[in-house]
Amino acid sequence: MTVKLPYCLIAAGGTGGHMFPAQALAETLLARGWRVKLSTDERGARYASAFPDNVVREVVSSATTARGGAAAKLAVPFRISQGVMAALRAMKQDRPAIVVGFGGYPTIPAMSAALALRIPRMIHEQNGVMGRVNTAFARYVNKVACGTWPTQLPTGVEGTHTGNPVRQSVLEQTGVPYAPAGDGPLNVLVIGGSQGARVLSDVVPDAIIGLPEEIRARLRLSQQARAEDMERVSVAYRQAGIAAEVKPFFDDVPRRLAECQLVVSRAGASSLADITVIGRPSILIPFAAATGDHQTANARSLGESGAAMVLPESVLDAESLRRDMREILTDGSRASNMAAATLALGRPDAAQRLADLVTELTA
Numbered sequence: 001m002t003v004k005l006p007y008c009l010i011a012a013g014g015t016g017g018h019m020f021p022a023q024a025l026a027e028t029l030l031a032r033g034w035r036v037k038l039s040t041d042e043r044g045a046r047y048a049s050a051f052p053d054n055v056v057r058e059v060v061s062s063a064t065t066a067r068g069g070a071a072a073k074l075a076v077p078f079r080i081s082q083g084v085m086a087a088l089r090a091m092k093q094d095r096p097a098i099v100v101g102f103g104g105y106p107t108i109p110a111m112s113a114a115l116a117l118r119i120p121r122m123i124h125e126q127n128g129v130m131g132r133v134n135t136a137f138a139r140y141v142n143k144v145a146c147g148t149w150p151t152q153l154p155t156g157v158e159g160t161h162t163g164n165p166v167r168q169s170v171l172e173q174t175g176v177p178y179a180p181a182g183d184g185p186l187n188v189l190v191i192g193g194s195q196g197a198r199v200l201s202d203v204v205p206d207a208i209i210g211l212p213e214e215i216r217a218r219l220r221l222s223q224q225a226r227a228e229d230m231e232r233v234s235v236a237y238r239q240a241g242i243a244a245e246v247k248p249f250f251d252d253v254p255r256r257l258a259e260c261q262l263v264v265s266r267a268g269a270s271s272l273a274d275i276t277v278i279g280r281p282s283i284l285i286p287f288a289a290a291t292g293d294h295q296t297a298n299a300r301s302l303g304e305s306g307a308a309m310v311l312p313e314s315v316l317d318a319e320s321l322r323r324d325m326r327e328i329l330t331d332g333s334r335a336s337n338m339a340a341a342t343l344a345l346g347r348p349d350a351a352q353r354l355a356d357l358v359t360e361l362t363a
Contacts, residue, residue: 005035008358009096009114013044013106017126020270021147022102023047024165024351025124025358026055032355037096039087041106050167060086060109083109091117097362100124100354101141103131111137120361124354125151126164126269128297142361145354147269148298162354163347164273173258173278174348178339180261180332186215187260188325190223191253191271199313200285201229204264205236206318207325215329216242222256224248254278261335262328264321267295267310272302273350279343281308281335283324288313307341 008029012022019040026036030052037056038048048057060083087109099114101107101123114121121141125134128148138144138157146153147164188208192200204223208216221244225233230246237244250256257263257278265271267286275282284302286295302308309324328335347353 005033006097006362007035007037007094009037009039009091009099009110010102011039011099011107011110012102012104013040014104015043016047017268017270018102018104019044019047020167021124021126021165021273021350021354022100023051024167025100025354026051027168028165028351028355029358030054032359039106039110041104044104044106058090060106080105080108084112087113088116091119095119098122098358100358101134101137102126103134105133107133107137111141115140122357122361124162125159127294128152128300129292129294130154131291131294143357145357147273147350149301152292152297160357162357163350164269165351165354166270166273166277166348167254169252170254170257170274170277171348173254174346176258176278178279178281178336180335180339181329182332184218185220186218186262186329187220187256188222188262188264188329189253189256189260190221190264191250192224192266197224197226197266198229199316200264200266201225201233203316203318203321205233205240207321208242209236209240210318210322211326211329215326216240219243221245222247222250222260224250262325264325267299269298272298273347276302276307276342276346277348279339279346281328281338281342283309283311283321283328285311285313285316301345302342305341305345307338307345 010022012018029036039058039060045059091113098120099110101111122143123134123137123141124145126147129152135154138154144157144159145162146159149161151159153159190200190204219242223246225246227248234246257280263280263282265282267284284299286299299310303310
């Protein structure tokens with residue numbers, strides 16, 4: 001007799017901010033004996049290859065009004081309707097025990113179908129300000145899990161603070177001791193999200209090139225930059241004699257985080273989850289155009305606790321960034337205290353907490 005495993009449908013898409021915590025939940029549920037399917041769109045599918053091989057992947061028809069011309073925007077309702085009908089057919093054939101949405105437009109078809117079929121539903125909001133899609137479904141799910149606390153929620157909606165799940169590759173670096181700046185190399189990691197990272201390419205090189213020679217000579221820099229910015233950023237460092245690796249994407253960010261003395265980063269929820277679980281001092285530059293200014297909300301607890309220095313874009317320039325970098329890289333005691341404060345905010349068990357809610361809703 002074949003035992004049928006419990007089945008969870010995870011809906012996420014668009015960006016790593018949605019996909020990374022979805023991947024962490026998938027890994028945890030698989031370890032607990034669940035069957036998992038990922039429902040995403042074309043943009044989210046770029047990240048799907050990192051999911052475990054036994055996660056079934058499906059690409060659904062969904063859309064956003066944020067991109068494309070007038071014709072594409074007019075087609076959005078039709079494409080979403082197609083996605084909902086496809087999700088209904090799939091769930092009738094293979095009914096999940098629960099549907100978990102992580103935001104982004106691919107969540108719409110899965111959540112709509114689960115609501116129509118009265119399947120248990122949960123959403124996970126990564127940011128301190130809830131996204132549009134999650135806001136639309138917040139009143140129609142059984143549980144709202146929050147990665148950042150506090151999270152701004154719709155009136156009458158209660159949230160459960162789970163933290164933002166991190167991938168296994170991040171968990172493997174948990175507990176790696178922080179090594180404050182001594183006489184050896186100074187490892188600095190600069191990471192930005194898929195949106196708005198250009199400001200880091202514009203400001204960071206000037207800030208670093210202006211550091212004192214005794215710091216610049218020891219720097220080992222890893223910087224994420226858009227493909228169109230890579231050449232000018234690389235040339236600037238090369239001409240200044242600074243050892244730098246510049247790429248659009250690093251597939252080993254957890255290792256680089258564990259090795260660094262300082263990280264300069266956007267304040268995306270997944271980036272902050274990685275930074276806090278590993279525990280490294282940071283300079284955070286929230287993306288000013290983020291919906292609802294949610295990156296500022298994400299960074300608030302780190303700034304208030306002394307774990308990070310927060311530089312809003314409104315005051316960001318090479319001089320202010322250079323000042324903050326110099327303070328952290330030349331004061332080992334302060335940097336160690338920042339690392340400890342960061343680690344105290346981490347929730348390495350966030351995926352387990354989220355999986356516990358899944359089990360609770362399906363009991």
